[in-house]
Amino acid sequence: TTVARHTVVVTERWDAVVVGSGPNGMAAAVTLAEAGRRVLVLEGNDTPGGGTRTEQLTLPGFSHDVCSAVHPLGGASPAFSRWPLDRHGLRWLHHDIPLVHPLDGGRAGVLRHSLEATAEGLGADGHAYRTMMGPLSDNWPKLADAFLGPVLRIPHHPIVLARLGLAGITPTTVVANRYFRTDEAGALLAGNAAHSFLPLNRPLTTALALALMAPAHQSGWPIAEGGSAAIAAALIGHLRELGGEIRCGVTVRTLGDLPPHRVALFDTDVTDLARIAGPALPGRVRRAFLRRRRGPGVFKVDWALDGPVPWSNPEAHLASTVHVGGTAREIAAAEAEVVRGRNPKRPFVLTAQPSAVDPTRAPDGKSVLWGYCHVPYGSTDDRTEAIEAQIERFAPGFRDLILARSVRPPAALAADNPNSPGGDITGGSLAGLGLIARPRLTLHPYATGNPELWICSSSTPPGAGVHGMCGWNAARAVLSGPLA
Known part of the structure; x- marks a missing residue:
């Protein structure tokens, strides 16, 4: 997908501006546009997609995925499965x-x-594997909601989730x-x-x-036919079909670089959001973002x-x-x-x-x-x-x-990809409280304490992977809050 470079026109006003066109940013944008909101996506690179890009990195005719290649949670994503991405060329x-x-x-x-x-195929361990994996596999459609959403909440299917047990x-x-x-x-x-x-x-x-x-x-x-860029292309195609826009070559260094908007969602590392937003974030939140432990x-x-x-x-x-x-x-x-x-x-x-x-x-x-x-x-x-x-x-x-x-x-x-500082592709370490404190210990992981600013990157639950769920979850939180 080719998207022309743009200069942001400050006279426009948007319901939502999404910074970053990775799968989470695009999922957030599509979710908001699907709800009838006016949405603009800004991407710093000349090519959209973030971690879902495919390029000829070695020799002509050899197509390599720049970041993610196989998508275990992509095929299971409630976000991706609800949209007609196949109509826009995505074939798993x-x-x-x-x-x-x-x-x-x-x-x-x-x-x-x-x-x-x-x-x-596991021979002597066949029974043990069935016992461990069977209940989880059989109930995966129910459990996916628990694994792909915020950790600090009451699960929708507690009994099924409890069957994970001690294992x-x-x-x-x-x-x-x-x-x-x-x-x-x-x-x-x-x-x-x-x-x-x-x-x-x-x-x-x-x-x-x-x-x-x-x-x-x-x-x-699954993998995407032709490369992971097909995922980005399908999301962009659907966003445009819903009336949203995307502009590449736009670097956001401060909040002043954004056009007028009601809310801004950041598909960025939390440390980048802290630097961009500066004093617009509550002090405790900004400090938590800047202290985010790296993996x-x-x-x-x-x-x-x-x-x-x-x-x-x-x-x-x-x-x-x-x-x-x-x-x-x-x-x-x-x-x-x-x-x-x-x-x-x-x-x-x-x-x-x-x-x-x-x-x-x-x-x-x-x-x-x-x-x-x-x-x-x-x-x-x-x-x-x-x-x-x-x-x-x-x-x-x-x-x-x-x-x-x-x-x-x-x-x-x-x-x-600035979302991978130091080569950390996980959005921050899962060690210690890192699994539940994404990006900080809160019941509202996509909020920042400023109702105008939201975070939707893999620094939030459920974390890394091409599934769009961080963006989908964040957008739904916005739609139940400032854009209700």
Whole structure:
């Protein structure tokens, strides 16, 4: 989607101005426009989309997702599912195997769309997997509301949510090593828990893993045909259909850069909002935003390959996502090192291979691979060799297929997307109270104490991921408040 650069015309007046065109900003804008409000979106970059952009980062004809590639919560999003995004070109692509977690010797834990098939593939741990995941998967449509909304509220389905029980509260290290008997099941759980960027011996890491795994058995872990930019294009198309506008190349440094409006919603990091708003925020709120604890960062690499990745495990060739890191113990050790401020020799690497389900991403016979590992916040170490060594471990001959690579350390990610300072793509650490105090400890996480200013980025619940729920939740709060 191409959007021309604009200079803001200050004589216009809008019901709402949204700063930032990532999926949360666009979801907020669409929700408000759907309610009949006059909405303008301002984007600092020349291209809209935030974390949902697709570019030829390596060679002509190879389309790489700049940030997010696979969307476990995108297909499950109540926001996205209510809008006719397919009419605007969005096509979700799925595979029966959303995730493979390879182990040494060609073994692997395989997460399939079918819960029963997943359990059967886990052998001795099949019954344990059914017992843990069955109630959560069966009730995911009800539980999605709890996982994708504010934490500090009375849940709509408390009995169903309570069925998570002790398993969800228990640290992943305990569940993987005591509840499961096989490396395959433990690795599947640990790899998903590692998406939290937390040490896996922390409480609730299992709940976060299960919240990612449950949608795999329902709506799947889809990718967008042609790249994640298709999500942005569909949201923009629907916003325009509803009468909203978007303008790119507009940098907002102070509130004075905004055109006249009734409310402004910020799809930005909370520290940026604190700097932009200055004294317009209550002092306690501004201080809380500026003190927001950062999580670990990301070191990302994209590859153009002369063929598919030669995984030793045959089912890994079919999956859109492959977790690379070995056993649960190995992953836990690697993530603990990162939190201590050190880069592990063998990092946990998250890879996505869109070409496995979307042949449009690369020329015939070629493929693209997307991957990153966790690093300490603001790390300047080059992790390319460590990442490629881990992939080579489970896919001998991988290096021989590399035609070109695009390397993005934390500083480059932050420069490309200001919502990822220091490479932190989670909107702030989940450690301590970070899971419930997003972005501060309050029953109204999208409010700032100034009825004109609201926050709708991944710094708010439910956090990171391409699902639009932060924006949708924030817009609904605005519609029940100043824009009622």
